[in-house]
Amino acid sequence: METKLLKIEGMTCAACAKAVERISKKLPGVVEANVNFATEKLNITFDETKVKLLDIQNAVEKGGYKALVETSNKTLKIEGMTCAACAKNIERVTKKIPGVVETSVNFATEKLNISFEPAKVRTSDIKKAIEKAGYKALEDESNVDIDRETKEKEIKALWNRFVISTIFALPLLLIAMVPMIAEKLKYELPAFINPMVHPKIYAILQLILVIPVMITGKKYFIVGFKSLVRLSPNMDSLISIGTSAAFLYSVFAVFQIMFMGNVDYVMYFESAGVILTLITLGKYLESVTKGKTSEAIKKLMGLAPKTAIIIRDNIETEIPIDEVEVGDIVVVKPGEKMPVDGEVVEGNTAVDESMLTGESMPVEKKVGDRIIGASINKNGSIKYKTTKVGKDTALAQIITLVENAQGSKAPIAKMADIISSYFVPVVIGLALIGALAWYFSGETGVFSLTIFISVLVIACPCALGLATPTAIMVGTGKGAEYGVLIKSGTALETAHKIKTIVFDKTGTLTEGKPKVTDIVTVEGVNEEFLLQLAASAEKGSEHPLGEAIVKGAEERNLELKKVDNFKAIPGFGIEVTIDGNKILLGNRKLMIDSEISLEKLEDISNKLAEEGKTPMYIAIENKISGIIAVADTVKENSKRAIEKLHAMGIEVAMITGDNKRTAQAIAKQVGIDRILAEVLPQDKANEVKKLQAEGKKVAMVGDGINDAPALAQADIGIAIGSGTDVAMESADIVLMRSDLMDVPTAIQLSKKTITNIKQNLFWAFGYNVLGIPVAMGVLYLFGGPLLNPIIAALAMSFSSVSVLTNALRLKGFKPLT
Numbered sequence: 094m095e096t097k098l099l100k101i102e103g104m105t106c107a108a109c110a111k112a113v114e115r116i117s118k119k120l121p122g123v124v125e126a127n128v129n130f131a132t133e134k135l136n137i138t139f140d141e142t143k144v145k146l147l148d149i150q151n152a153v154e155k156g157g158y159k160a161l162v163e164t165s166n167k168t169l170k171i172e173g174m175t176c177a178a179c180a181k182n183i184e185r186v187t188k189k190i191p192g193v194v195e196t197s198v199n200f201a202t203e204k205l206n207i208s209f210e211p212a213k214v215r216t217s218d219i220k221k222a223i224e225k226a227g228y229k230a231l232e233d234e235s236n237v238d239i240d241r242e243t244k245e246k247e248i249k250a251l252w253n254r255f256v257i258s259t260i261f262a263l264p265l266l267l268i269a270m271v272p273m274i275a276e277k278l279k280y281e282l283p284a285f286i287n288p289m290v291h292p293k294i295y296a297i298l299q300l301i302l303v304i305p306v307m308i309t310g311k312k313y314f315i316v317g318f319k320s321l322v323r324l325s326p327n328m329d330s331l332i333s334i335g336t337s338a339a340f341l342y343s344v345f346a347v348f349q350i351m352f353m354g355n356v357d358y359v360m361y362f363e364s365a366g367v368i369l370t371l372i373t374l375g376k377y378l379e380s381v382t383k384g385k386t387s388e389a390i391k392k393l394m395g396l397a398p399k400t401a402i403i404i405r406d407n408i409e410t411e412i413p414i415d416e417v418e419v420g421d422i423v424v425v426k427p428g429e430k431m432p433v434d435g436e437v438v439e440g441n442t443a444v445d446e447s448m449l450t451g452e453s454m455p456v457e458k459k460v461g462d463r464i465i466g467a468s469i470n471k472n473g474s475i476k477y478k479t480t481k482v483g484k485d486t487a488l489a490q491i492i493t494l495v496e497n498a499q500g501s502k503a504p505i506a507k508m509a510d511i512i513s514s515y516f517v518p519v520v521i522g523l524a525l526i527g528a529l530a531w532y533f534s535g536e537t538g539v540f541s542l543t544i545f546i547s548v549l550v551i552a553c554p555c556a557l558g559l560a561t562p563t564a565i566m567v568g569t570g571k572g573a574e575y576g577v578l579i580k581s582g583t584a585l586e587t588a589h590k591i592k593t594i595v596f597d598k599t600g601t602l603t604e605g606k607p608k609v610t611d612i613v614t615v616e617g618v619n620e621e622f623l624l625q626l627a628a629s630a631e632k633g634s635e636h637p638l639g640e641a642i643v644k645g646a647e648e649r650n651l652e653l654k655k656v657d658n659f660k661a662i663p664g665f666g667i668e669v670t671i672d673g674n675k676i677l678l679g680n681r682k683l684m685i686d687s688e689i690s691l692e693k694l695e696d697i698s699n700k701l702a703e704e705g706k707t708p709m710y711i712a713i714e715n716k717i718s719g720i721i722a723v724a725d726t727v728k729e730n731s732k733r734a735i736e737k738l739h740a741m742g743i744e745v746a747m748i749t750g751d752n753k754r755t756a757q758a759i760a761k762q763v764g765i766d767r768i769l770a771e772v773l774p775q776d777k778a779n780e781v782k783k784l785q786a787e788g789k790k791v792a793m794v795g796d797g798i799n800d801a802p803a804l805a806q807a808d809i810g811i812a813i814g815s816g817t818d819v820a821m822e823s824a825d826i827v828l829m830r831s832d833l834m835d836v837p838t839a840i841q842l843s844k845k846t847i848t849n850i851k852q853n854l855f856w857a858f859g860y861n862v863l864g865i866p867v868a869m870g871v872l873y874l875f876g877g878p879l880l881n882p883i884i885a886a887l888a889m890s891f892s893s894v895s896v897l898t899n900a901l902r903l904k905g906f907k908p909l910t
Contacts, residue, residue, distance in 0.1 A: 094124065097146060098212035099135040101128060102159040109158070116156045120144050135160060136212075164194050167216060168500065169205045171198065173228040175316060176328035177513035177558020185325070185514070186226045190214055199500045200555075201383060201562035204233060206500055227319050244384050251377040258306045258370040262363075265302040266883075268295070269363035292356040296347045299362040307340065310369035326517040328554055332372055334521065335549035339365040339882070342542055359539050361546070361882075368550055368886040375890025379555070382897035383563070385904075393492050393573065396467040401432035404476070421479045425470045433466040434481035442473030494578050494827070498569040499562075503582035505850055506561035509857070516554040520865070524548035527869035543882060547868035551885035555893040556860060560853035563900035568846035571906050576814070576829035577839045584825035588809050588843035590790045594738060594836065595769070595781060595803070597795035598749035598759060599725060601813060602833070605637050605796070607725035609645035610706055613697050614719035621651060623719045627711055629654040630669045630678050638707060639667075641723045664750055664773030666709070677712040681752060682771070684710050684717065694720055702754030705762065732763045734833035737909050739764070741840060744789075748772055748780055748803070777803035794836055811836060838908040849903055853896045860892045 101113055110130040117126035117135065122143025127136045137149060146162070153160040174180055180198040183205060187196040192213025197206045207219060223230040272288055288295040307314075317333030320326050339361035346358035402411050404422045414432050417423070422438065425431055431444070443455035446468040455471050458464065464477050466486045483489065502510075528545035532538065565582045572579050579585050596602050612620045628646030631639035632653055646653065657670040665686070666679015677687055681698070684691055689712045691698070698708040698720055706722040735745050746767035749756050756770035769780050777793075781803050784791045793800070793807035801823040804810030812824035813831050828835040864885075873879040 094138055095141045095146075096136070096138045096212065097149075098163045098210065099137065099150070099153075100161040100163045101133050101135050101153065102161065103157060104128075104130060104133060106130070112156060113153055113158055113160075116152050117149060120149060120152055123149070134163065162194075163210060163212060164208050165211045166206070166208050167219075168233040168496075169207065169216075169220070169223075170231040170233045171203050171205050171223070171228055172231065173316070174198075174200060174203060176200070176555045177509075178325075178327040178517045178554045179228065179320075180558060181510065181514040182226060182320070182325040182327065183223060183228060186222055187219060190219060190222055193219070197500075197502055199502065199562050200558040201566055202496075202500050204500050205230065206497075226325070227316065227323065244380070248377065248380050248384070251373060251380055254309050255370065255373045255377050257309045258366070258373055261302045261305045262366040262370040265299060265306070265366045266363045268299060268302070269360070288356070292350050296350045296360060299360055300344070300347055303340065303343075303362040303366045306366040306369050307336075310336075310373065313369065313372070326521065328517065330517060331520060331549045331552055332368070334524075335546045335882070336365040336368050338542060338549075339368070339546050361542070364546060364882045367883045368546075371883070371886040371890045375893060378890075378894045379559075379897060382894060382901065383559075385901055393488065393495065396430075397486075397488055398430040398432050398467075415483070417479055417482050419479055419482055422476055423479055424474070424476050426474050427470055427472050429470050431464050431466050431468050431470060431477075433479050434486045435464045435466075435477040435479040437462050437464060437475055437477045439477075440473055440475035442475050443471040445469040445471055491573065491578060491829075494580060495569055495573045498579050498581055498585070499566045501565070501582040503561055503565060503586040503850070505586055505847065505854075506582070509557045509560055509854060512858075513554050513557050516552070516557065520548065520552040523865060523869065531870060540879075543879065544868070544870050546882040547880045547885040548865060550882055551864045551868045551880070551889050552861060553857075553864075553889045553892045556857035556896045557854075559893055559896050559900075560857045561850050563897055564846050564849045564853060564903060567900050567903040568842060568849070568906075571903055572839065572842050575835070575838060575908050577835050577842065578827040578829065579839070579842075580825050580827070584809060585843050585846055587790065588792070588826065588840055589847045591743060591792045591809060591840060592789045593744045593746060593767075593784055594792045594794060595746045595748050595784065595807070596765075596833075597777075597793075597800050597803075598747055598751065598756070599637055600796045601794055602731045602747060602759065602763060603725035603727050605725065607637055607641040607707070607723045609641055609721060610724045611701060611722035612719065613694065613722070615692065615694070615717060618718045620719075621649065623711055624649065624721065625651045625654065626671060626676055626713070626718075627678055627709070627721050629656055629671055630659075630667055630676055632656065637725070638709065638723050642709075642721060645721075663775065674713055675715070677715075678709060680750075681708075681710065684712060687712070687715065689715055689717055691717055699754055702752050703758055705755060705758030707751050707755050727759065727762050728831070728833060730832050730834045734836055735764050737834070737837040738840070739766075741837060743840070746784070748777055750774065775802070778806040781806045792836075794833070811839065834909060841909055842906060845906055846903060849900060853899055856899070857892070857896055860888075864888060864892075 104110055104113065107130050110128040113128045113135060114126050117123055117137055122140040123137060124140065125138040128134070139149065150160045171183060174183070177200050180200040183198045184196050187193055187205070187207060192210040193207060194210065195208040209219065220230040313329045314333045314337065317327070317329035321330045343360040343362045343365065346360045349355040349358045397414060399414060400411050401414050401417050402409050402424045403417065404424060409424055417433050423432060423435060437458050437460050439460065441459050444458050444464070445455050446465055458475065465488070467488045484493070524545050527548055528541040531544050532541040565585060568585060569579050599605055612624055614620055614623050624642070624646050628643045628651065631642045654671050660668045662668060662679065662683060665683040666677065669676050677683060677689070681691070691710070694710070694717060701708045701720070701722045706724040708720045708722045710720055711718050738745050744766050746769060747756065747760055747765045748769040750772055751770060753768065753770040756768045760768050772780055777800065781791055781793055785808070790808045792809040792811055793803045794811040794813065795804055796813045804812060804823040809826060810824040811826045811828060814827065814829040826839050828839070868880050868885055870879060
């Protein structure tokens, strides 16, 4: 039996709930079905062998409702991961939990994003499963100060371990290597470190020096062997097996020297000690470098002030920012930061919003204007009413968006993920094969042991695991710095493949603030009367063209008339009744469909359209009365942005509801390649689909509600910052500013990041593909040198650091100008 909790959409009353129950119970195999109308949930128990969940969902949908599996999304901080194999192990463990829908671990950010059904599994169950696997799962409560403190402690602990290890490993290496060097230089060694004179002292001295190094590196052995016992070996397993083999063999050699008098045994203490020291150095450098990759998010988190001054009982009171509530009146003096989002109620000032939007010039603010939290008040004292606090503020949403992007995976990482999951067991197998092959070919046990240790130590799954997420972290962080918010690794990767970009016209290519430029009337109709009628009809409109007509009437101090029977005709215009007369206001299509003769006005309309103006026809009682032309100015950087996109080999199209002549005039001004004119709002997504059918990767840039379906349909949806929340929700990339130069910047950032990822993957794969055969003795086979385990450890330590350092090069990214 299976029990599921489904979210039911479309219920309007208790009768609907009963209907859903009835539909569900009719299905064969359904044992019980209960619908709670208040919570809009269906709790259903069914026999999976007789009915599938999809059958239940389809049956409910046929009844006119929608049944969705109730899932919860959670982000957990994971402690105890040492390499990419650990990340894959946690994914494997959590995927096995009944009720878990999807799970993804990002090794670079040390976070688990998990989607699960709360009815079947609790967060505590997930945490227990992770802890059982040898790791620790904590609630992800992003706090810049705590995060910084934790990271600093971790870095300090690694540095201390490295220093202690070095203090003992350095003399250990000297004692081990000096006899060989002295022999070559024919130099007489002091008796106490001469293995030929005092072999027992020489052996005991090395054993004494290696023990502190082994104790300092105990974490590698605890984690490594635990993972091995659980049959999920990781990088620590490779280190612990390799160094343990060297140490145990050397202890056996000491026993032979001390008690059996056999001085021919070779000791590997220096290999064990130096390998652990170099691995710790690598971990220290990796931790420092990983910290730098997440600097962007730390900067964002550190932007908001810790306190706010609010007015309570007419007294200015300073309180922690967490205690600020919606509706509070906040006082901000010159030079101070705005604590939360709000609306100005008193005063005037200029505000620096550059840290959030990338806009360099301060923005003037007066009563009624919007305030963004964390922006800086430049010169005037203001009071503003808070509208959004806590996680609802613009800054908090940006941080969440960037965190989600940095924690997401790009499709390019799939191959590395697959290899990481099999990497460690394969390496252990290769180490055994290599060692045994050399031993049975006639080489000594010491030689075979060298091969075994070298293969284990040189292999590095970390470089594979860090190759993609670190570049995504730096890339998305850099984008946020310039006001380009990329929502996911998938969006970041797809953007570099874009071949066609479709721009919405109004509010995207143009300012979205049109003005009335011409009023043309037929004989007997007064200009002001026509404008008065049109403005009265458009009074409640949110369309920029309608707002322009209303503003034009207000500028002439015209009194607006009462409107009856308002009817919007999307993509065509409006129909209203004023003073008992039927008024039609809209485009040519509306007039033709209404069988209204345009008389001589059509030629004038065409001429206005060719000048880039949008002509709107007005008909009174089915007779044409005149035209009101509205023009919108092209944004300052539209032409330059399109030139940059052309230089990148990208085709640019414009989509608009305007007639072809107006569209062509605007397109000519900015250098557009392709015009999609007279497109109804609901058809924009279809136009994008048609372009995709040509085999092109298409991006859509828009700002309005009617752009949302097209943004969702496009391979990449780009919403501009001045746009609506709906458009931004549907988009893959959000531009905080209205500057279209940010579009080529987003594409360029994607190209640079993907190039960086490819370089990282090439190095990570190349290092292992070349390093492992060398460690197995391929060069020695052809008369070359045999790889020393110490050199193998050094190479492994710096492979991860090199990948991280390469990712950090993205911090030098500069947007197109």
